[in-house]
Amino acid sequence: MTVDEILATTANPPASSLAEQAYQYVRDRLVMLDIRPGAPINDAQIAAAIGMGRTPVREAIKRLEADHLVHSFPRRGTFATTIDATELSAITEIRRQLAPHASRVAAERATAQQREQMRALADQIGKGKLGDQDRTALMRVDKAAHGLIYQSSGNAHLEDILVRYDNLAIRIWWMVIDRLPDLAHHVVEQAQLLNAVADGDGDRAEKLTLEHIGDFEREIRQVL
CATH class of the missing domain: 1.20.120.530 (GntR ligand-binding domain-like)
Known part of the structure; x- marks a missing residue:
């Protein structure tokens, strides 16, 4: 079994829903800093990038906030959390x-x-x-x-x-x-x-x- 196959069943379990697919996509980009700390999270752009509607992306963003990877501010929007060493x-x-x-x-x-x-x-x-x-x-x-x-x-x-x-x-x-x-x-x-x-x-x-x-x-x- 290869590294990719193991990752597919552990860090990235089979995506059973669109929200899970969106969660895995955005989470991995946040963790690897493809989305830079402090950068805005645009649900419309993410939805377009992965070919789905905005509703599952919004559900994913709620989970990511619980993971301390994004933070939402009233009337300002959602941003990738900063990194505090x-x-x-x-x-x-x-x-x-x-x-x-x-x-x-x-x-x-x-x-x-x-x-x-x-x-x-x-x-x-x-x-x-x-x-x-x-x-x-x-x-x-x-x-x-x-x-x-x-x-x-x-x-x-x-x-x-x-x-x-x-x-x-x-x-x-x-x-x-x-x-x-x-x-x-x-x-x-x-x-x-x-x-x-x-x-x-x-x-x-x-x-x-x-x-x-x-x-x-x-x-x-x-x-x-």
Whole structure:
């Protein structure tokens, strides 16, 4: 199974409605900063870009506001939220508490198919020349690994919270990505974590997740 196929079933589950399609489209553009922080969100333009009416786009925007990715102001309109690097500590605090737990329970609860997917993705990461890939591709690999583990926890509420805060962390990461010397090694770490979860080693999975989150925060602080 490829990275794109894994992303299609985790970070981007099958879109069962037009509103879900609009949500995924706008969310990904906000997270990857294709829509810049502070930029206006024009529902008519988005609807035209993805070929649908404005109603599902408006429904998607309401969800994105709950995700803290957009903010609506009376009589002014809706805008992409600005990125405040000082929020990194608060975001990391939540991820430190919940992500290691998700990795542990995923090691306990993952289905045979999910474990097979983890090993396949870990194998791709281990064999691939990640240093030669563009940064968007590296980010997609990272999201695929996180998404698969969260989904394998078997707790949809935990998965939803972690994906939401991962997206906020990625926005901060993307803001400073050009100043990070080595993005690939951060993604390569995921292979060890995926294999630990696939092997059912909850202790190791929990430890590796905590280290991964700590490394992420330290690297960003070094360039802020």
